[in-house]
Every structure is written in C-alpha cells, then in structure tokens.
Amino acid sequence: MNTTVNEVCYHKIEGAYVKTLIIIFLGVTINSINGMFVFIFFMDSIFYNDPRYILYIHLVINDMIMTSVTVFLYMLSCFWPFLNVSFCSILLIIASATHKNTPLTLAGMAIERYIAVCRPLHHPQICTVRRTHILIGLIWGVGLIPGVTDLIIVTATRPLSFFSVGALCRASYIYNTIYHIEKNKAVQGIYMLFVWMVLVFTYCKVLVAAKKASTNAISARKAQSTILLHGAQLMLCMLSYTTPILDLILVPLFPMHQYHIFFFNYLLTNIIPRLLTPLIYGVRDQKFAAQIKAHFSSRSMIVTVEPAKSGKQIRVNPKQNLHS
Template sequence: MNSTVWIVDNYEEALAKNLVIVSLGLIINFINGMLVVTFFSNPMFSRDSRYILYIHLVINDMVYICLSVTLYVLTYVSPLVNSSLCCVLVVLGSTTFMITPLNLAGMSIERFIAICKPLHHAQICTPQRTYIFICLLWVIGTIPSLADIIILLLIQPISFFSSLVLCYPFSLFPSKAHKDRTTASQVIYMSLVWIILIYTYCRVLFTARKSVSKGSANKAQKTILLHGVQLLLCMLSYITPVLDMFLAPFFPVHRTKITFLNYLITNIMPRLLSPLIYGVRDQKFLKQ
C-alpha cells in the first residue's frame, strides 16, 4: 500500500482527494457487499469451491479497501500515529494485499482442475478443502508481515512502539533488512503466481483445442486471462514509488497530484475488477 503524501495540499485539494478516495471505497465495498449477501443467501454458492474462493477474494478486497482508505485519510487528518496502532494497520493491509494474488492463483488452479480434470474436480475441490486452502493462504500471506515485525523488534527499542510515526510502510519499516525482505518476498510470491497463471492458462488452452464442447473451456480461458490482468494492475503498486521519484523532478508542483493518481490507479481501481469478473459475467450471480 502506498498512502504517502510528501507535500502538504491546500484545504480544498486535500478535501477533494479524500472525498474521491472515500467515495470510491464506499462504492466498491457497497457493490462487493451485495455480492457477499448474495453468496450467503443461497446455499448453492457455499457448496461450490469456485464461489467460495471468489467470495473470499471479495471479502479480502473489502478489508483491504477499508484499511487502505483509512491509512490514506490518516495521512491528512493525523499524519503522526502511534506506532503500535500503525503496525496493526500496516500488517493487516500488507497481508490482505499479498493474499489477493495468491487467491487469484488458487482460483486459476480450480478452473484448471474443472476443465482439465473434470472427473476428479468434485473429489479434489470440496468445500472443506477449499476452506483449508484459504487458511493456508492467510498463513502464507502473513509470513512477510510477521518477518517485518520480528526485524523491527530486533532493531528498535521497546519505547519505539509507544512513539508517533508517519503511518506508511516505508516509514514504519525503513531498514535495509526490511527492504531486502520486501524485495525477496515480492519476487518469490509474484513469480510463483505468474507461473501458476501461465501454466493453467496454457493447459486450459490445449484442452479447449482438443475438446468437442469448447464453451466452458473458452470461458475458463477468459477468466484466467482476467486474473492475469487483475494481477498486473495489483503489481503496478510495486512501481508506484519509482514512478513518484521519476515524475516528481519534472512536475515538482504537481507531486501530490501524481501520488494521488498513482494511488488511485494502483490501489483502488483494481478492486473494481473482482465484481466485474464474476458478479457481472457469471449468470448464477446475475440471476440472484
């Protein structure tokens, strides 16, 4: 998450930016909330691993939006936050951010099994195993954030956790060890997710070419492609600091506008894709 504000905006500009971010966050969470209600109001969805993984992605995005928007607003309303509270917010935000690509990989694997191993799908992708997989996602997604906290405990005195800090990751975790950990985990996690997406897409593509009935296979192809697009948008947040540093010297007066647009495009807008991928495209959801 990148919620950094480097230059103080005037009151009108700060108010406008916060209204845009908060309004978009509320709209996205309202749409996603309707999907959550639809899921839990129909037992059919809770028996299908595909929809269980999807609704987990939606709920995860809702939590991420709440945390991300809260951190963004805090940079204006109260830039200095108790470091312990900031740790909780940043760790939860970083974990939910990391879980999104992992969940997309899981959804692609489920589609791969459904299309390429249809006779085994019911045995492999049971609701119980899906919930175990989701728990595993949270364990894996939490590891990098827990590593950050452990490093922080090793290099900072206990008094640090009662001090005030600027509440964003690069301020809370500024050491070289944190930066190395961040780079390593991002490379490992994203490489793994991309390998899974590319492999499942290619296998579904080959199956579609051999299949007499190409409808479901082609739809699975498009779904995995959309997962790839969503993952690309999520990965844009990794280059946001680089874009900020690159563009700032050319447009020093508009630096906060650049930061705002980068945050909007890389952190908020990708969360609109989740309801579009299934909520709009999926006939079962539309009928409900």
C-alpha cells in the same frame, strides 16, 4: 504577504478535503458493490457450496478489507499523519496481508478451473468445500508472513520505545532498513513468479484440453477466458508495486505537487483495481447476474377493483415476482 500565505494554506486544506472525499466515496462505492455480491453469495446454497464461488467471494471480502484499511490510512496521512507506531504496524500488517492474498487467491481460482476442465472426474473429490476453506486459511497464513516479518525486523533493529512514538504511517517510513528492502525484493519476486507460473501452466493445460475436447469444448473455452481474466487482474494488482517507484521519480521532479502525486498514485494503484474486480468477475458470471436480477429487481403488482353484482370483487393481477 500573510494574506497570500493564508490563501495558499486554505487551498491546500480545501484540496485535501476534496481528495479525501473522492477517496471515501470510491471506497464506499466499492464496498457497497462488493457487499451486494457477498449478500447474494450467502443467500443461495448454489454459491456457498461451490468451491469456485467460495474462492471468488474470498477475493471480494479480501478486497473489502484492503479497501477499508487503505482508505483509512489515506485519511490518516492527510489529517493525522503522525500515528502511534504500534497501531500503525497493525494496520500495515493487515494491508500487507490482504495485498498478498489477492494474487494467491487468483492462483487458487486458476487451479480450480484447471482441475474442473482437465480432471473433471476428480474435481468433486479434490475441490471440496472443506479443502477450499483450508486453502483460504493457508492463503491468509502465507499472506501474513511478510507483514509479520517486517514487524520482527523492526523489533530487532529498533528500541522498544520506537513503538510508542508517533510516525508517518507509511510502510516506506516505518520499514526503512536495508533488511526490509532486501526482504521486499525477494518476497515480491517469489510471490509474483509463483502466481504467474500457475496462471501460465493452467492456461496452457486448458488450451490443450480445449483443442482435444469434443463435448466439453465450450467449458474449456470459458475456463480459458477466466484464466486470462485472472492474468488481467494480476496485472492490475502489480500496479501497486509501481507506487514507490513513481513516488521516487515524480516527487523530486515536482516537489510542490507531492500530495497530488500521492493522491493519483493511490487512486491508480489501489482504488481502480478494486473497483474493477466485481465488474470483471461478478457481473460476467451468469449465475451471479441472474441472482442479482432476482433479488434487486422488483416488478410492480397491479391491483384492480371491479364492481360486481354482489358487492365489490377485488381482482389482483400481479406481474411475475422474480423472487418466486
């Protein structure tokens, strides 16, 4: 009997290690790919002086922060589940803010494309670098509101001693009052409705502009495709809202496999969308693709030494350097 119990415990621990290693590997992969785009962005003024690319790189950096925090929270839930509530609250606020920032940034990117196509003469005056930075600040301010509100509700409904105890570091356990539930419904509805309205409005306007345009039709069609990609990315972001629902449905049905359910839900709703972001936007963009080739592709330099009448003559025959 003891041997069987020990074997079961061993397999559970081994499975937890394997799952954690998979999550860490994917997290490092995502941040490495995104880090490459951040490096490219700051290497060339073409990017950091263009509002479109500033918003894109904000989306990338936001994904890097969210991936790092959520992977860390997943590791804690496996090996150190009961965390100090004060520290846990900070992590949850960051995770919540970065999660809310993604759809808001997508809305900002769609509006920028709409102005570029439908108001091209006003685009340089409206979409400046300074205003883009202000918009990013507003996105973070709005994104932080739900997490800070959750903390205020906990402070008002729980004794201060609650913040010094250990608890399972999951939002559903820390923020589990009726006020949190109602607040989450309202906030998620408002955020998603606003972003979808922006995407639909900008897409329809760009579609009309594409039909009317004669000289700028190609640019309009590209903007249409970009806004459609924003919609696809938003759909991926909305997968994270299904995590609590899937947990509530699947865990009671398969209680012995709850850790497997948590793992696959987290993988599907948090990791996979972050993995697709650079592929959807960065690789598709011609400027980014060209700069990636220029910085990360190297051509060998062929050096030949030929004998000459007066000693040795060195002839260098380099292939074209991509950095030049």
